[in-house]
Amino acid sequence: MKETEEKRSVLQEAEAYVSLIQTDGVNNPVDIDVDSYTMQLPEWYDEILFKRAQDFYFKNMFAMMAGKLCGLLAVLAVPSILKILICTKASSNSCTAYKRYIETIFHTNSWYENDLKPGSRSWKSLEAVRKGHIMASKYTEKKKSGFISQRDMALTQFGFMGYIILKPDKLGIQVSNKDFEAFVHFWRVIGHLIGIQEKYNLCTDSYRTTKLRLELVLDKVYRPLLEETSNDFMIMAKALIEGLWCLNPMLDCDAIVYFTKWMSDCKNYLYYESDTRAADVDLDESRKIIQSFNWYTRWIIFIQITSHTYLANFFLFRWYFNNQVWLNQYIIYWFPFLAFYKFGIKNSYVRILRGTK
Template structure:
């Protein structure tokens, strides 16, 4: 079952990545998790977020690609490393009286890596069979065990429909509530996170991604503030995931292309990280130049109209 669960990830690589990214964004609405992240400083800037979430994605890829029970495998060593990092972060935060660590925080974090596949899979272009869903749940039950989550708090314990109901409950009582009433520092941390992810895969537009997240959960989000580009990216995500993915042949071609593009992005980020870090500076410079030219053009037109009048 573990292998079949891993196969789901590889088949829907980019779309599972998007579901994880949406969930990680939602985790920032959980006050305890947000305070720990702020305390560690690992997401304090877009560049820091780039390194943090690139590392997170690399770890998750190892889990999905190796034998998680083989103590000599990179997957097992990665899980133990992540467990140690999380334990240290929460312990240090507890000692500094920043926040009290709890199993409930680990529960929500575990949900973040598979929950949306069960509750919103088709809306994300992820179409799993029942056996694939069961295998994915079993895989994350094993990951939860290896990360030190007590069986009583393991989201994946029980039958598939029981797990699905649990995921919907977490979504309704924790995530949706958090998005509607986010903590004070949510906005800046979310901005840092999404701009860091933008350096990994430039097609992730922060504003469009926030709008898509609200759309996914049927929450109101003002689209009037979106730029034309963000509006385009929001509509593109919705169109590809909800409609194109259902078209025979075409949907498969798009899925394979998406997966290959994300694999290429990760290869470049891991091989040439300075290029990705410089990309944001270059992008910002280009945008500033374009905006300056447009402002100068607008001012020139205004002056010409003023003289004519």
């Protein structure tokens, strides 16, 4: 009886949180200006947990990069965020998307790679990201395209860590509950430092309560949006994937959109019959979706899903995949030859925190 009441209480808290970001969170900007806040570590920061999350990332780079890519794609389905991205024109074509999302990868890498303390590279990266959000928000508000709200930030936070926690089996992540406790703490800290107020922070002090929030955000926000995507979503998704093709030439827009919808349990986006989650799922319709793609896209989908659900469970394959991700990022930093071909040498080199060691 006590356990049932506890579960009910946790569920009610998660439902209240989703309601909060969908109402109050819409009207509250992430920051007003650079003088409106002071960046400092929260009093509940735990360095041991934070570093465990960093180690967890490097053990699962391949799977986590895929989870993050699905999250970034899903974020494009949120109308308020999509409107801001279209207005800023920072990722509206493959070249600008290449620069924006490679920068995003470099920034998140700096958070995973460095000690988190004032003056460190990761700290300077977080400062730059937070200031960038302020500038973008002011610009879009001036253009009457809205501002970056606390809701937008919380939903974007989901993009970086939601699928990783909710779909470890589909991604091939090797994890324990202690790893996830550390990972939740990591993103709670990151959310705090980039300006998400505590009441809007998707991550709590507990993996259990955070996971329930994530499940509700997926059920009530992301899945409905991904099942009814707009033309603007597909335009921006194509720009994102064509840009990141220079990082990984195995990327295909239709395949990644399918993979994201499969990851989100969208209706009829099934690959294995065991994916069925509801009585009204039509297996014939799911087969038609797959068959609507050309042979190359179907092949990429097969490679993606097989690599994550099966091969990544074996140490040798996981080691190879992780090192392939590291190699791709090394090449894109020092000699981005595919970007040379696609965008020209001048537009190919991407750097963050110029002049910072």
